[in-house]
Amino acid sequence: AQRVTQPEKLLSVFKGAPVELKCNYSYSGSPELFWYVQYSRQRLQLLLRHISRESIKGFTADLNKGETSFHLKKPFAQEEDSAMYYCALMPQGGSEKLVFGKGTKLTVNP
Amino acid sequence: ETGVTQSPTHLIKTRGQQVTLRCSSQSGHNTVSWYQQALGQGPQFIFQYYREEENGRGNFPPRFSGLQFPNYSSELNVNALELDDSALYLCASSFRLAQETQYFGPGTRLLVL
Numbered sequence: 375a376q377r378v379t380q381p382e383k384l385l386s387v388f389k390g391a392p393v394e395l396k397c398n399y400s401y402s403g404s405p406e407l408f409w410y411v412q413y414s415r416q417r418l419q420l421l422l423r424h425i426s427r428e429s430i431k432g433f434t435a436d437l438n439k440g441e442t443s444f445h446l447k448k449p450f451a452q453e454e455d456s457a458m459y460y461c462a463l464m465p466q467g468g469s470e471k472l473v474f475g476k477g478t479k480l481t482v483n484p
Numbered sequence: 485e486t487g488v489t490q491s492p493t494h495l496i497k498t499r500g501q502q503v504t505l506r507c508s509s510q511s512g513h514n515t516v517s518w519y520q521q522a523l524g525q526g527p528q529f530i531f532q533y534y535r536e537e538e539n540g541r542g543n544f545p546p547r548f549s550g551l552q553f554p555n556y557s558s559e560l561n562v563n564a565l566e567l568d569d570s571a572l573y574l575c576a577s578s579f580r581l582a583q584e585t586q587y588f589g590p591g592t593r594l595l596v597l
Binding site: 378408410417418419420423460462470471472473474475476477 | 527529540542585
């Protein structure tokens with residue numbers, strides 16, 4: 375079964391503090407992993423994906439195949455990072471669907 | 485470059501009715517995927533269209549159907565609406581290669597009374 379788990383529904387940190395949003399997945403093959411973000415009143419947009427290995431807005435994510443995790447990290451959170459974050463996997467081959475987690479709402483307090 | 489657009493933005497229907505939602509792909513994209521996002525949940529895959537044919541389907545009944553047109557725009561049709569169909573319906577477009585990024589539209593919020 376293909377499943378993405380984001381254990382924290384809500385996460386609150388102070389500005390300047392490090393932040394880590396957890397994502398664990400269940401998939402037997404080699405999936406591509408994504409983080410999407412939805413800011414208030416905006417559409418769902420790609421934040422980063424594993425294969426590109428880019429750092430976007432200071433966020434990074436490392437794929438740990440042993441722990442089947444793809445946690446999102448940022449060393450110093452900013453107020454504008456407050457948003458809904460979704461982790462998603464795309465199975466290898468076949469229909470290129472995205473399997474999403476339920477999301478984590480991040481609030482960065484001043 | 486034009487992004488993904490969806491219409492209408494909001495819709496209210498009653499149980500048993502039928503609804504059609506529309507999506508225009510981002511320029512240069514040839515694949516459209518539809519997702520249902522219930523309140524407090526992540527998006528769930530409904531189906532995908534590539535070259536006007538269904539290319540994969542999630543766990544949704546046959547009353548959810550779709551079309552893709554030669555210009556790569558798409559429709560999602562839902563027959564015999566049920567209260568649980570109330571959700572945000574998202575369309576995403578991509579260029580079909582291996583595990584390409586999907587770009588989302590703003591969604592259509594459907595309320596079934």
